Amino acid sequence: MIKAFLGTGLLGANFVKAMLDRGEQVQVWNRSAAKAAALEALGARVCATAADAVKGADYVHLTLRDDASVNEVLAAAAPGLQVGAVIIDHTTTSAAGAVERTKEWQARGFTYLHAPVFMGPANAREGSGFMLVSGNQEVITAVQPLLDKMTGRVLNFGPEEGKAAGMKLIGNCFLVAFTAGLSDTLGLGKALHISVQDMNALFDAWNPATMIPARLQRMTSGDYSKPSWELAMARKDTQLFMNTVQGNGALTVIPAIAAEMDRWIEKGFGNSDWTVIAKDVAAGLK
Known part of the structure; x- marks a missing residue:
């Protein structure tokens, strides 16, 4: 052969x-x-x-x-x-x-x-x-x-x-978003003078990766009326990220997320679960 x-x-x-x-x-x-x-x-x-x-x-x-x-x-x-x-x-x-x-x-x-x-x-x-x-x-x-x-x-x-091609793009999209998010997280850690070792220790003990299935389910459920974290509170914390880093570097992803949060708050969803920001894209997903 x-x-x-x-x-x-x-x-x-x-x-x-x-x-x-x-x-x-x-x-x-x-x-x-x-x-x-x-x-x-x-x-x-x-x-x-x-x-x-x-x-x-x-x-x-x-x-x-x-x-x-x-x-x-x-x-x-x-x-x-x-x-x-x-x-x-x-x-x-x-x-x-x-x-x-x-x-x-x-x-x-x-x-x-x-x-x-x-x-x-x-x-x-x-x-x-x-x-x-x-x-x-x-x-x-x-x-x-x-x-x-x-x-x-x-x-x-x-x-x-073509589904394999689509699944590869889904995976790569997650990796790009994940890496960009980690970059912002490192930027916040730098501004707070928190070491990479300390951040690793946090994520080793509290592994956010385990939340992905439940988070996907919540984001696509269509029901954001029982918040575990209200959008307005998440937006408050997002502002803290940006205020902390200001003058100590730049965040790439977080400002865009803040703008999207503001859009949904203006539409009256401030007291909804913060995953409501996915409401439009989640609509119609199987």
């Missing part, structure tokens, strides 16, 4: 190294030739073009930048694809793009499966982390043994094409 890997940046290169460790035959291509060339000494066959890299390959893996780069590289690789080749795309893309590519390549006689990951380079090297799939369940069942070798756990989100 021959595999092709298109895109050998940090993630792709480590996927390839793990494949080579397992004794697999891998043909590689990358826009920056030097990154692909570094894998030659480890046993990969380095190719000058994407079309050359996919020749004779049963499976074609991609780790690229975005929808546009995936479309461009697949178009360049198309002349070299053998009949029956399975394309497995690990790139984080739009859900619409994943759906469109699935249909397009099926019409051209090939199988395309979008399998984005929650994995860093170290995960790719050691086969840990998470890989997401959705769509044709027969296809997923057929490639599952191959994917299992690449990651710690494959998460199957059912038959809906």
Whole structure:
């Protein structure tokens, strides 16, 4: 069995190294030739073009930048694809793009499966982390043994094409918001002269991550009439954050949240649970 890997940046290169460790035959291509060339000494066959890299390959893996780069590289690789080749795309893309590519390549006689990951380079090297799939369940069942070798756990989100792409975006959105929130928290800690070690001690004893399921349920319930923390009180504390940091740096996320709180207070929800700020986006969610 021959595999092709298109895109050998940090993630792709480590996927390839793990494949080579397992004794697999891998043909590689990358826009920056030097990154692909570094894998030659480890046993990969380095190719000058994407079309050359996919020749004779049963499976074609991609780790690229975005929808546009995936479309461009697949178009360049198309002349070299053998009949029956399975394309497995690990790139984080739009859900619409994943759906469109699935249909397009099926019409051209090939199988395309979008399998984005929650994995860093170290995960790719050691086969840990998470890989997401959705769509044709027969296809997923057929490639599952191959994917299992690449990651710690494959998460199957059912038959809906593009859902894996959507779930990856949901996860990344949370990570971006979480990190930005932590940045503001560090800023507040700095202004208060509280060390990172002390903050770690707080979160180790009081783990807010355990609140996520209950918080999601409350935010999407549609009933904000029984507050555990009134919006007006949450807004008061939010002002304390901003006042404390003023002159000692800047907060990124908190001012935007304060503005949204003010909007809902002006609409008469000051005595409601503070999660009412999610009322509009939560409406209609299943």
